[in-house]
Amino acid sequence: MYNKRSRFLTVMVSLGLAFFYIPLLLLVIYSFNHSKLVPVWGGWSTRWYKVLFFESPEVWSAVALSLKIAFVNATFATILGTLAALAMVRFGRFKGRTLFGGMLVAPLVMPEVITGLSLLVFFISLQELIGWPAERGFTTITIAHITFSMAFVAVTVQARLTGMGQDLEEAAADLGAKPFKVLTAITIPRLTPALVSGWLLAFTLSLDDLVIASFVTGPGANTLPILIFSRIRLGLRPDINALATIIILVVAICVTIAALIMYRQHKRDLLDQQLAERAD
Amino acid sequence: MTDAPWLDHENNTPLVQIRGLTKKFGSVTAVDNIDLDIYQGELFCLLGGSGCGKSTLLRMLAGFEFPESGSINIGGEDMSNVSAYERPTNMMFQSYALFPHMTVEKNIAFGLQQDRVPKSEITDRVDEILQLVELQDFKKRKPQQLSGGQRQRVALARALVKKPRLLLLDEPLAALDKKLRKQTQFELANIQEQVGVTFIVVTHDQEEAMTLATRMAVMDAGRFMQIGTPNEIYEFPQSRFVADFIGSANIFAGRVSEDGTDHVRVDTDLGEVYIDHGQSVTEGKQIWVGLRPEKIHVSKTAPKKAGPNQVSGEVEEIGYLGETSIYKVKLKTGQLVDVTAPNQVRSRSNEQSITWEDTVYLSWEPSSAMLLNS
Numbered sequence: 001m002y003n004k005r006s007r008f009l010t011v012m013v014s015l016g017l018a019f020f021y022i023p024l025l026l027l028v029i030y031s032f033n034h035s036k037l038v039p040v041w042g043g044w045s046t047r048w049y050k051v052l053f054f055e056s057p058e059v060w061s062a063v064a065l066s067l068k069i070a071f072v073n074a075t076f077a078t079i080l081g082t083l084a085a086l087a088m089v090r091f092g093r094f095k096g097r098t099l100f101g102g103m104l105v106a107p108l109v110m111p112e113v114i115t116g117l118s119l120l121v122f123f124i125s126l127q128e129l130i131g132w133p134a135e136r137g138f139t140t141i142t143i144a145h146i147t148f149s150m151a152f153v154a155v156t157v158q159a160r161l162t163g164m165g166q167d168l169e170e171a172a173a174d175l176g177a178k179p180f181k182v183l184t185a186i187t188i189p190r191l192t193p194a195l196v197s198g199w200l201l202a203f204t205l206s207l208d209d210l211v212i213a214s215f216v217t218g219p220g221a222n223t224l225p226i227l228i229f230s231r232i233r234l235g236l237r238p239d240i241n242a243l244a245t246i247i248i249l250v251v252a253i254c255v256t257i258a259a260l261i262m263y264r265q266h267k268r269d270l271l272d273q274q275l276a277e278r279a280d
Numbered sequence: 281m282t283d284a285p286w287l288d289h290e291n292n293t294p295l296v297q298i299r300g301l302t303k304k305f306g307s308v309t310a311v312d313n314i315d316l317d318i319y320q321g322e323l324f325c326l327l328g329g330s331g332c333g334k335s336t337l338l339r340m341l342a343g344f345e346f347p348e349s350g351s352i353n354i355g356g357e358d359m360s361n362v363s364a365y366e367r368p369t370n371m372m373f374q375s376y377a378l379f380p381h382m383t384v385e386k387n388i389a390f391g392l393q394q395d396r397v398p399k400s401e402i403t404d405r406v407d408e409i410l411q412l413v414e415l416q417d418f419k420k421r422k423p424q425q426l427s428g429g430q431r432q433r434v435a436l437a438r439a440l441v442k443k444p445r446l447l448l449l450d451e452p453l454a455a456l457d458k459k460l461r462k463q464t465q466f467e468l469a470n471i472q473e474q475v476g477v478t479f480i481v482v483t484h485d486q487e488e489a490m491t492l493a494t495r496m497a498v499m500d501a502g503r504f505m506q507i508g509t510p511n512e513i514y515e516f517p518q519s520r521f522v523a524d525f526i527g528s529a530n531i532f533a534g535r536v537s538e539d540g541t542d543h544v545r546v547d548t549d550l551g552e553v554y555i556d557h558g559q560s561v562t563e564g565k566q567i568w569v570g571l572r573p574e575k576i577h578v579s580k581t582a583p584k585k586a587g588p589n590q591v592s593g594e595v596e597e598i599g600y601l602g603e604t605s606i607y608k609v610k611l612k613t614g615q616l617v618d619v620t621a622p623n624q625v626r627s628r629s630n631e632q633s634i635t636w637e638d639t640v641y642l643s644w645e646p647s648s649a650m651l652l653n654s
Binding site: 165167168170171172173174175176177178179181185186189190269272273275276277279280 | 342343344363364365366369370371373375377378379380381390391394395418421422424425426427429430438439442
């Protein structure tokens with residue numbers, strides 16, 4: 001009985017994993033395709049990696065732009081989202097708290113097309129009114145990304161703040177720490193895991209975004225998703241496959257490092273526990 | 281100065297003066313118009329069930345909550361506009377609230393650093409307090425590398441190292457297991473005596489309050505039911521609530537039939553109860569009489585002469601606890617009386633031993649019955 005069920009589970013898990021990873025595997029294999037046409041196999045070759053590295057400056061500028069936007073976005077979104085979460089969790093019942101809380105998470109459920117369109121309209125009217133932003137590109141995409149990724153950070157940090165309770169902060173205040181000192185000496189260090197995951201989440205969301213960026217971008221400012229998507233319409237060139245393979249590799253390395261860090265943390269926790277048990 | 285300033289109100293100014301303090305959370309009144317004086321050197325216990333307002337009162341003393349009305353005065357200073365970080369109080373939290381990202385040493389030094397105490401003095405004072413709580417060997421450890429009892433002592437040391445005028449302890453022993461709790465009770469009282477700091481301890485455990493306290497307050501629904509020394513509270517409770525909350529008590533309704541200067545007679549279902557000391561009661565008024573189970577004498581032989589303070593009944597249940605036994609005795613009126621008696625003789629088949637359905641005679645000293653006004 002138990003065996004039967006576990007075989008069923010094994011099959012399901014294998015199918016699920018296959019569904020996720022076969023497309024990625026195909027992408028990697030086809031990045032070594034010699035043929036100029038993506039779906040036609042023309043034998044093994046590293047031709048498209050050479051093309052990618054030496055003949056595709058527009059791909060690299062798109063990568064650079066995407067990374068720059070993602071970095072600035074993640075940093076600002078983390079700061080603003082954390083402040084919003086602090087207001088929600090640590091400032092008691094202020095007037096308009098429910099409304100603020102609702103508006104804070106609204107971007108999570110708002111269709112991207114609407115966010116993108118509204119921001120585009122906003123930027124155009126702003127340009128007519130005060131002449132800024134003079135042209136759409138890096139600045140407008142970054143601002144647009146901050147507006148929605150901030151909500152994700154706020155939710156992450158809010159959960160952590162609620163979970164960790166107020167005891168430690170009260171204890172610090174009780175021991176004579178002024179509010180700002182409490183924030184820097186206790187709250188922020190305790191929040192670090194949430195801040196890191198919030199930052200990474202914002203970074204990834206920005207790197208990923210196609211819809212909102214397409215609305216608020218201007219001439220010449222192509223992020224990587226915009227570039228890849230436009231290539232699909234113009235006919236895909238296999239150097240994108242090569243780039244995708246490199247990205248998969250980078251992500252895999254990052255995930256491995258994260259897993260190693262978590263494993264070490266877990267081992268340290270176990271060690272602490274053992275020390276505590278033997279302490280008396 | 282006497283050894284116990286709290287017993288000599290005329291010649292001592294209280295360290296803490298609370299007047300008309302009220303705190304509401306929405307429509308719930310957590311603390312309801314209370315007055316309280318606490319004197320230097322006291323170990324004062326606030327005792328009550330959950331939700332009685334004892335923690336709220338403590339948090340108002342610490343400055344984490346501010347009252348709707350009334351005032352708190354500590355050491356002659358009004359605390360109405362003083363934030364938690366400026367008060368001469370320190371608190372030991374029920375969760376201990378140790379900073380997990382700091383070592384024991386840094387946890388304890390934190391409070392001194394906020395006061396900009398010179399570094400060398402910080403080191404000395406931290407070492408001194410670590411010695412007091414016997415944790416010198418653990419100062420480089422993080423809180424999560426300590427046992428429960430050790431964490432409790434770090435929390436105590438961290439709160440004490442600033443030499444506060446008033447130390448607030450929220451259920452300080454609740455997180456320890458039973459055996460360790462009993463041992464720590466005495467340690468805590470010893471440390472308090474050594475450092476001479478005034479302690480206010482919140483607890484729901486009456487045994488803990490009785491062991492620790494110089495004086496205690498029994499709280500219910502945001503009010504003080506009674507304030508007194510553990511002995512006063514146990515031997516002279518003023519209400520049915522207190523008599524029943526602290527220890528256990530058999531309570532009977534009655535009416536005062538005679539109110540003398542040195543004695544009181546009350547008619548109850550138990551028959552006549554005679555009390556050999558005067559109490560402020562009104563003749564003919566409804567009153568309650570409380571009798572502690574251990575103060576009732578149980579015997580199989582009938583008393584020699586009729587009189588007050590005795591009644592007979594039938595043993596309905598026996599609970600054997602080893603050192604004592606609890607007898608539930610059913611009176612003719614159908615009421616059950618709890619009686620505890622030490623098992624002085626080791627015999628189960630002895631003729632003298634009391635067993636189920638025996639008729640027994642209960643009696644008590646004229647000083648034993650407690651008069652309860654409400």
